[in-house]
Amino acid sequence: MSVLSKNPLPADYVLRLTERALEPNSIIARQCFLCGGQPTNGRGEHVIPKWLQNRFDLWDSKLGLLNGSFLPYRSLRVPACATCNGEVLGKTESYVSKLSAENIPNWTVADSYEVGRWMSKILVGILFKEASLLRDQRQPALGEIFPPDAMDEMFMLHLLLQSWRKLSLFRALHTQHPFTLYVYSLSEDIEYGMFNLSTNIFGPSICIRFGDLGFAFVGDGGLQHDLAGLGPYELARQQLHPIQFDELAARVHYKSALRNATHSYIHSEDADTFRCQQMAVVPYTKSKPIDGSDQVFKPWSQKQLAEVLERYEVPGFEYLIDEAGEAAFTRLVDEDGQKLSLKD
Numbered sequence: 001m002s003v004l005s006k007n008p009l010p011a012d013y014v015l016r017l018t019e020r021a022l023e024p025n026s027i028i029a030r031q032c033f034l035c036g037g038q039p040t041n042g043r044g045e046h047v048i049p050k051w052l053q054n055r056f057d058l059w060d061s062k063l064g065l066l067n068g069s070f071l072p073y074r075s076l077r078v079p080a081c082a083t084c085n086g087e088v089l090g091k092t093e094s095y096v097s098k099l100s101a102e103n104i105p106n107w108t109v110a111d112s113y114e115v116g117r118w119m120s121k122i123l124v125g126i127l128f129k130e131a132s133l134l135r136d137q138r139q140p141a142l143g144e145i146f147p148p149d150a151m152d153e154m155f156m157l158h159l160l161l162q163s164w165r166k167l168s169l170f171r172a173l174h175t176q177h178p179f180t181l182y183v184y185s186l187s188e189d190i191e192y193g194m195f196n197l198s199t200n201i202f203g204p205s206i207c208i209r210f211g212d213l214g215f216a217f218v219g220d221g222g223l224q225h226d227l228a229g230l231g232p233y234e235l236a237r238q239q240l241h242p243i244q245f246d247e248l249a250a251r252v253h254y255k256s257a258l259r260n261a262t263h264s265y266i267h268s269e270d271a272d273t274f275r276c277q278q279m280a281v282v283p284y285t286k287s288k289p290i291d292g293s294d295q296v297f298k299p300w301s302q303k304q305l306a307e308v309l310e311r312y313e314v315p316g317f318e319y320l321i322d323e324a325g326e327a328a329f330t331r332l333v334d335e336d337g338q339k340l341s342l343k344d
């Protein structure tokens with residue numbers, strides 16, 4: 001660790017900063033969430049960016065934590081050092097804040113990259129917060145809400161956040177980027193609300209809609225994208241009603257929970273460039289489906305989906321579930337697979 005505090009920096013400092021930031025001791029000691037260094041005395045980095053909270057008046061909105069407690073967005077901050085605070089992702093924040101549904105017809109690889117980094121920051125930030133808070137203040141022995149030693153699952157997403165430090169090249173097997181991202185244009189329904197955020201931190205997945213944009217992101221190395229390039233019912237880049245997006249988000253979160261594989265990676269780094277190459281899909285279990293292929297996702301269950309729709313409080317979820325308790329209906333498409341239009 002001491003090598004990082006001396007000059008000149010070692011050539012592989014990007015990798016080392018991520019390793020240091022994700023160390024359980026760094027998280028518990030509330031070091032900078034991006035580099036593991038000494039944080040400022042300030043209030044830290046807002047996980048939900050200030051521009052977004054201002055635009056949609058979200059300061060008093062609350063995030064539900066895994067232990068059942070709630071944290072207002074205004075307090076959802078993580079420790080950051082003077083170098084990393086603001087500066088690191090400033091360009092990404094400014095980039096995403098200027099996007100709108102008008103960009104979707106000409107959506108670029110660069111747009112996906114910036115949005116993927118942005119979603120990664122929010123997801124990693126939420127997990128840092130959960131990993132630094134005690135599950136029960138009166139019973140410290142129960143440990144943190146999210147186990148700090150499980151944060152290394154965030155390794156890939158955290159590396160994406162480091163790419164401002166030097167030229168960073170990511171090579172992925174399934175998409176241009178090592179994650180799944182679906183983008184949607186959303187119609188306006190002021191009464192229903194212009195903003196929603198949901199996560200499945202074990203996915204890990206995060207879905208956000210604000211204004212006329214909806215993003216569904218999974219930190220799965222692109223596995224979900226590989227299976228369905230245009231996402232549930234092939235609706236990516238189309239226009240949805242926000243209620244439809246919230247149903248779709250629940251489906252993406254459920255799918256992310258079924259993931260049963262990860263990837264191997266090779267990194268290399270010199271003074272100018274960091275390279276990260278995704279090598280292979282590595283299944284968690286050796287058991288194989290009948291066709292002999294690797295089981296990348298566990299089998300889909302309409303019953304479990306019904307529970308997920310309820311847990312995410314998808315509006316009117318009870319109408320999507322039949323008497324057997326299975327998610328038999330959808331507001332996304334009709335029987336012929338044509339997109340439904342939800343106007344009222």
Ligand SMILES: [Zn+2]
Nearest residue numbers: 032035081084
């Ligand atoms: Zn830092």
